[in-house]
Amino acid sequence: MNDIEQVMQNALDAFNSYKTLSPAKRAQFLYETAKAIEEARETLVPIAHEESNLPLARLNGELTRTTNQIKMFARLLEEGSWVEAAIDTADKDRTPPKPDTRKMLLPVGPVVVFGASNFPFAFSTAGGDTASALASGSSVVIKGHSAHAKTSEKVFEAMQKAVQRAGVHPFTVQHVLGSGSTVGKALVLHPFTSGVGFTGSFNGGRALWEYANQREQPIPVFAEMSSINPVIFFDGTLQQNAPSLAKTYAASITLGMGQFCTNPGLLIAVQSEALDKFLTHLGKEIEQVLPQKMLHSGIHSSYNKGLNQVLAQKGIEKVGESAQQPGEDEAFPTVAKVKAGIFLENPHFHEEVFGPYSLAVCCTGKEELKKVLKQLKGQLTTTVMATDEDIAANGDIIDLQTNMAGRIILNDVPTGVEVCASMVHGGPYPATTDARFTSVGTTAIKRWVRPVCFQGFKDGMLPEALKNGNPLKIWRIVNNEWTNSAIGQ
């Protein structure tokens, strides 16, 4: 029913208009977008609750996070230095004469954003991918997620109000629904599409990446896919804090019924009395967690299938499970353990089981722990639970962890992703398709741009960011010096 050809022609037309707007004008559009979504809060949250089974409080918080993200990108545009302006002025006296060259980041073209099932607001229609793409100067085609199609349509309605109020091109954002394997595929394959944002399953992200690479002109796909977020517990900290660590981790494992990309799915430690004590406490904590409905029945049946598969493997032992049996579409919180020797030999244990499940891997010693780490694939996060003495004695392990993930966390839980300039929500494959970028935080904007160098242009012909007078007052590299001053003053 969606005429993809028309949608993409509209997106290109909108891009050619929208990209010419000043950063201030794009910022105004983003502020209007945040405002319109905030105005629709009372409509949006109940619909999202109905569609996703997520609690109202969580959805209210997520909506606030969403509008805060949009405003963060507006402020980034107002500050303006994100374009990485670099200027090398001419030197006519050099042999050969040195030309004037000036570089900045420019948007690449229409972007396609796929809504994510687990964040109906923050990683969907007007979520971080859309906000960062609009900030960059790209037009956006949103492929709404079928699990919360009504929410997506209503968020899009709010965005349309912002389009009108800000007076930007009417097709700056467009919204389509349909299956990923038909509509989604057609959007990725369309020659006008210049970039793709996705958060979801490995199979879904990998398929989009393959479509993008089959194109005559391959395009970047930023798919955030699969991560089990290994946590290392060192002995020093287990000896000091086993009960409180167990409480903290039981909460993190089951937060939002485990439906977070950064859910701690793997707990790794060297066998010890302290570890046994910690696992006993963890099991008791998990017993107290009530089953809750998952996002939709598809995710619920995937969870049950994955959980049953892993629990059927040889050598696995249950550490604890919810004391209450689950109802329809409810997830059953579960923690299990396995010896590292068995873990190392069975790749089933390495796979993500998306939901309130975590596996403790018990190692005979540090060398085996390192073997476990080396066998793991790329991750979004990895965590170190350690005393200062543990850290000092285990630099080699911290180094392995740093190599593995986009974010390394000390003495905290991986769930909870701060939206800020220093965040990296990304990581080596298969955590994402491109470890060089983040989907959360201000630098998420860098996914939708490429550098262009202007050589020999007169001042009046240059983009504002590159003019001598530095009218945007941004930080630039001018003749190898960082400065926010004008040139020749």
Place this chain on the structure above:
Amino acid sequence: MNDIEQVMQNALDAFNSYKTLSPAKRAQFLYETAKAIEEARETLVPIAHEESNLPLARLNGELTRTTNQIKMFARLLEEGSWVEAAIDTADKDRTPPKPDTRKMLLPVGPVVVFGASNFPFAFSTAGGDTASALASGSSVVIKGHSAHAKTSEKVFEAMQKAVQRAGVHPFTVQHVLGSGSTVGKALVLHPFTSGVGFTGSFNGGRALWEYANQREQPIPVFAEMSSINPVIFFDGTLQQNAPSLAKTYAASITLGMGQFCTNPGLLIAVQSEALDKFLTHLGKEIEQVLPQKMLHSGIHSSYNKGLNQVLAQKGIEKVGESAQQPGEDEAFPTVAKVKAGIFLENPHFHEEVFGPYSLAVCCTGKEELKKVLKQLKGQLTTTVMATDEDIAANGDIIDLQTNMAGRIILNDVPTGVEVCASMVHGGPYPATTDARFTSVGTTAIKRWVRPVCFQGFKDGMLPEALKNGNPLKIWRIVNNEWTNSAIGQ
């Protein structure tokens, strides 16, 4: 004969040592590398001349450029801000408490660099790819080009001296020879390889990119491949400068026998008397260019094949060719023209013919010129030859050009790539496999790194670039402000 397994194990061992060195120590190694190559100049240049047929003066200049590039990266390390450090400090009073997060770029692992036939020094063994990778903290495995294998071995010998003098890990750089389809393929497929640099043909670059995407963990391939570097001549400038433009462009088209990635292979203009006059002048200039030996007989036979193929197409007319017949392995400088209507319908005309050849496309008007531009693929460069009035009247054309290439040049030639912070030597596919990066200039270092976020780490545990005291005195984004100050002072 090369034991790839052993080479890559060495490369990983070296990486794990080399990446821990301070930026100052890495800079010292780069300075030693530049010095050792400079010391070997008298040996290197004659061997490269013998292998490549390139003139001694050109090779001397290229060697100087190569050592200057290496020193540029050493200075970049000394300055240090390239790591994109961003810090958001903790706020314990916020609900929920805001963690301390700090991000910087870290090297990804061993890098494989393929030598390029057309730059035995600047894009080969110790060229820009190698220098930028070593600067980033990566170890490098160089696959020397068979067309200048001795030069490559001798440059590597010089690098080995620098390895010893600087006292870095003995396998920080390694050198292998062999065919691209066996040794090259094995290097790209090896699981320890984390990135690939290549400059050469479309088929070669595309093959490496496909190998990289077949891996269990795909890796980035930065292949700079194919570009015909379209130049638009506007009527105003043709009317004023036809004879001098013809002289300038004849020189650019035949510089180094056209064996530059930025060779202007396509000249586009609206039909006019001034254009006829320009082409007549250009033809006469080309007649005076003497045939010279190409880099090797393979490139020469490719040039002849490509030239004969394109000259056999319907509607092509010769504008001029060298007055002297070529000798063995010598290229025959040639310029031809074709009507835009014919050009648009025959994709043969759009292909790169690597050598001293250029095709003029004569358009019936501005609309047809825009059609030609829209049909072209991604380019490294595009050039505008125009008066101020031409520029003012043709913003739509400049915009199409900006969309198409990594660098847009006003009133100059595309040959000659300045090595500086604002250079973009890259561009949309098929010019390169990744338009977001450049292979020339300081930002070429960004190809070999990824961001990592450290959350909740104590000051003493953090990398130098992220410590409160800012011991490296670099520019950082601290709580959304650009500053080179320490935190809390």
